[in-house]
Amino acid sequence: MSKSGPRERILETAARLFYTQGYNNTGINQILEEAKVAKASLYQHFGSKDELGVHYLKAGREEWFGGLKKWTSAKNTPVQKLLACFDHLEYALQQHHFLGCKFINMLSEIGESSPLMSKEIIEHKGKLREFMKGFVTAALQGKPADEIEMIGDSIYLLYEGAIVESKIYKETWPVKRSKKMIKALLADT
Structure with missing residues (x-):
């Protein structure tokens, strides 16, 4: 994992998981756990899984x-x-x-x-x-x-x-x- 901030770690992790295991098969909790960030960080930076999907695209x-x-x-x-x-x-x-x-x-x-x-x-x-x-x-x-x-x-x-x-x-x-x-x-x- 890179030494980037929470936003970047969430996006990097989500991108890897969405691509390798699929969007629907990737849960928010898995992204947060693997990115080593709190749930509040996700909603602060992206608002929702759909918004995270838009950033991924x-x-x-x-x-x-x-x-x-x-x-x-x-x-x-x-x-x-x-x-x-x-x-x-x-x-x-x-x-x-x-x-x-x-x-x-x-x-x-x-x-x-x-x-x-x-x-x-x-x-x-x-x-x-x-x-x-x-x-x-x-x-x-x-x-x-x-x-x-x-x-x-x-x-x-x-x-x-x-x-x-x-x-x-x-x-x-x-x-x-x-x-x-x-x-x-x-x-x-």
Whole structure:
């Protein structure tokens, strides 16, 4: 455990437990015990488990985009940057033992029970879709807008599908196959 304050310890512990054992399977008492903080600290800093879940998702988005930007900034062309998104995904899936996407995992647990967490999930996925479409748009300059839109969404859906299939199979072949499909889609660029 780090030497951080109660707020940080609660968030670090909750993030680890939510991701590894699930949001619904993680109780407040377990978080407090493992974070070594009093119950009053949770309510002082977060107010509720749902609010803690929102902070977990926000921190997850910052972390994910930090990694994506690091991997894509090392590349030169839009296609290389797009493929780097998938390289980052492959790396992250392996690092996290194929536990999948924390946003998809959370949505599968909460359903429609938490509008605030649902909003965070939708914002994350929308930002990811636009981030990737930016590279597609740059790669396909001069092509019709509807073609760019269709290819951009196809690549985004390949990314999302690769996450789920990699979790199922505990293998990176879905990411590798998606990269081959992207190269075929963008072969003319």
